[in-house]
Amino acid sequence: MNYTSLMERAIEISMPFKYLVKPNPMVGALIVKGDQIVSEGTHQKYGGAHAEINCFQALKEPITDEHEMVCTLEPCNHHGKTGPCTEKIIASGIKRIIIGSLDPNPKVAGTGIKKLQDAGIEVVQGILEDKVKKLNKFFFFKHLNGRPFITIKIASSADGKSHSKDGSSTWITSKKSREDVQLIRAEHDAILTGGNTVRNDQPRMNARVDFALNQPKKILLTSQNEWNRDIDFFQTSEVDLIAEKNLHKVINTIAQQDINSVLVEAGPKLVRAFLKEDLCDELIEYKSPNNLGDASVPWFEDNEGIDKFNFNLKSSYTIDRDLKSIFTK
């Protein structure tokens, strides 16, 4: 039995649902008999049935001692939005299960496997584990670090500026770069910005992509109590207003929610505050070849720049006329 190629298949069928299941992980499950896949199931929607349950539902034959289950992630063992998958698996009478990775969620974290083993089911684990972890990077990060993954995105002119001083708004980067930002928004569970950006730019800050997705939640850090809820920013998804200035406390509050990743899209004040507090796991810079000149606000103060914050350049490539660089810690 080639468990690796079966796990490849279980991973493959989970992937089309990436943007619909987030902040849950993508999960795929198979039931196999000998070399033959007799049933497939995926987690398709946040809050919806888990992959294992859909897999049993699609099965058209009774389970025998020859059947095995393949699942990309350890089956859940708790009552969340759905019942525990372990109970369903035990009740099915299946004798062996092949698992990609342990579930890092402290509510599961090995207890699913233990429950299956205690019920006499043979468990094989760690098949394509790294691939499962990489594909569900934000989910694993949150549960292993106790806080969401934080990405900061900045668009900069060639002379390192963020925006014009008089508040007149012009696009710094090309249309293609701005389309690329839509995909980054789609990947994240929340977009965080500051009061000035919403007051000055009136942004929508939703993910404008041509596929179905769970829109990222919006988080507005502001000391202003009253906001006009008719402006674009308050449409398309839920908005949380947070008045707290201490960014560690802000992130701790966000960590209590079902949010695995936060994209910070703000101006220099808030971006620098996040960088100074070392609250950034990945910084994405889009740099235009044009200057904004003296009548504009720099991203960084004198003698301060991205390199001062101990990042490593992970990749750099051009999008249309702009240079996109990704820095990681």
Ligand SMILES: NC(=O)c1ccc[n+]([C@@H]2O[C@H](COP(=O)([O-])OP(=O)(O)OC[C@H]3O[C@@H](n4cnc5c(N)ncnc54)[C@H](OP(=O)(O)O)[C@@H]3O)[C@@H](O)[C@H]2O)c1
């Ligand atoms: N080039 C780009 O990529 C880009 C992206 C976004 C924005 N921008 C530009 O940035 C300009 C605004 O920049 P900005 O830095 O003044 O404003 P900002 O991004 O709105 O951040 C500052 C605001 O965040 C709130 N805040 C809450 N906690 C904070 C903390 N610990 N530290 C700092 N701020 C905190 C405050 O809102 P309250 O005043 O409401 O209390 C503060 O005024 C906009 O006009 C926009 O054009 C550029």
